[in-house]
Amino acid sequence: xxxxxxxxxxxxxxxxxxxxxxxxxxxxxxxxxxxxxxxxxxxxxxxxxxxxxxxxxxxxxxxxxxxxxxxxxxxxxxxxxxxxxxxxxxxxxxxxxxxxxxxxxxxxxxxxxxxxxxxxxxxxxxxxxxxxxxxxxxxxxxxxxxxxxxxxxxxxxxxxxxxxxxxxxxxxxxxxxxxxxxxxxxxxxxxxxxxx
Ligand SMILES: Nc1ncnc2c1ncn2[C@@H]1O[C@H](COP(=O)(O)OP(=O)(O)OP(=O)(O)O)[C@@H](O)[C@H]1O
Ligand SMILES: O=C(O)c1ccc[n+]([C@@H]2O[C@H](COP(=O)([O-])O)[C@@H](O)[C@H]2O)c1
Numbered sequence: 001x002x003x004x005x006x007x008x009x010x011x012x013x014x015x016x017x018x019x020x021x022x023x024x025x026x027x028x029x030x031x032x033x034x035x036x037x038x039x040x041x042x043x044x045x046x047x048x049x050x051x052x053x054x055x056x057x058x059x060x061x062x063x064x065x066x067x068x069x070x071x072x073x074x075x076x077x078x079x080x081x082x083x084x085x086x087x088x089x090x091x092x093x094x095x096x097x098x099x100x101x102x103x104x105x106x107x108x109x110x111x112x113x114x115x116x117x118x119x120x121x122x123x124x125x126x127x128x129x130x131x132x133x134x135x136x137x138x139x140x141x142x143x144x145x146x147x148x149x150x151x152x153x154x155x156x157x158x159x160x161x162x163x164x165x166x167x168x169x170x171x172x173x174x175x176x177x178x179x180x181x182x183x184x185x186x187x188x189x190x191x192x193x194x195x196x
Contacts, residue, residue: 009108013042013137014081014100016093016111018050020058021189022071023167023181025160027078029139032157033112034077037137042112043081044068047091051125059194061085070184094126097133109134110153115141118148171195 015030022044030042046064058064065085072078083099084091097109111134118138121127131150138152141159146152167177172195178186189195 008106010106011037011039011110012104012107013037013039013110013112014045014097014134015042016045016047016084016091016096016113018058018164019044019046019064019068020164021064021067021167021181021185021194023162023164024179025162027071027075027182028160029112029114029157031075031077033110033137033139033155036155037110037153039077039110041079042077043079044072045081045084045096047084048088049090051090051092052120052123063192063194067181067185067188070188071182073184092125094124094130094133097130101133110137111135112137112139115139115144115146115154118146118150118152121148121150168195 013030013034015026015033017026019026026044030044033039034042046061046068048061065080065082068080072080083096087096093111097111100107100109113136115138118136121136124130136150136152138146138154139157140146140154146154162180167180170177171189177189181189
C-alpha cells in the first residue's frame, strides 16, 4: 500500500481470513465487493493466528501467503496485506486496523466479512473502538436473515457453497479440488503435497 498526501479518502477493502487455503469464493467475494462498492482495491489479509479459535491449526503462513499471491495474479482489483503475518501472535483486527489507519490516514477502510460472521461481531476484541476505524461490509448468504444492531453495509454475492474446510477434507481423501481453487493454486498444493 502507498501512503497518499491528498485530502480525499481512498476507499480500500480489507478481506481478512485464515485462507487455509484461499478458494474461489474468497476471490469472487473480494472482486464483487470491490466493484459493487467502487473500492480502489481489496486487500486479502491472512491472519497469523485467528483471534477467536484456539484449536484451529493452519498450515505455515508462508504457504498460505504464496497461494494468495498466486490466486490474485492478473487481477488489479486485488492485492495482499501482510500486517498480521509480520506482527505474528494473535491477529486482533482492532490492532491491525489501528496500525493501518495510522500508517495510511488518507484511506477509508471497508472490512469485509461473511454474513454469518456478523452475528459474532459483539464478541470481537474492542469492537466499539474498531467500529470507529472501519466500515463493516457483510456478504449476505442465501437463506440467512441478518439480525445485528451494528452498522453493516450488506452486499449480495451469489453464493458458491465451498469452504477451506471442504477443500482440506477433499485433499486429505485424495480427491480433486480443480475448479474450487485457481489452477495455479491447485498445482502449488500438489507440488508441495499440502493437506495430504
Ligand atoms: N462460501 C462462502 N460464502 C461466504 N463467505 C465465505 C465463504 N467462505 C468463506 N467466507 C468468508 O471468508 C472470510 C475468510 O474465511 P476463512 O479464511 O476462514 O475461510 P473459510 O472457507 O470460512 O475457512 P474454514 O472452512 O477453514 O473455516 C470469512 O469472513 C468467511 O465468513
Ligand atoms: O479481532 C477479533 O476479535 C476477531 C474475531 C473474529 C474474527 N476476526 C477476523 O475476521 C476475519 C475472518 O475470520 P475467520 O475466522 O472467519 O476467518 C479474520 O481477519 C479474523 O482475524 C477478528
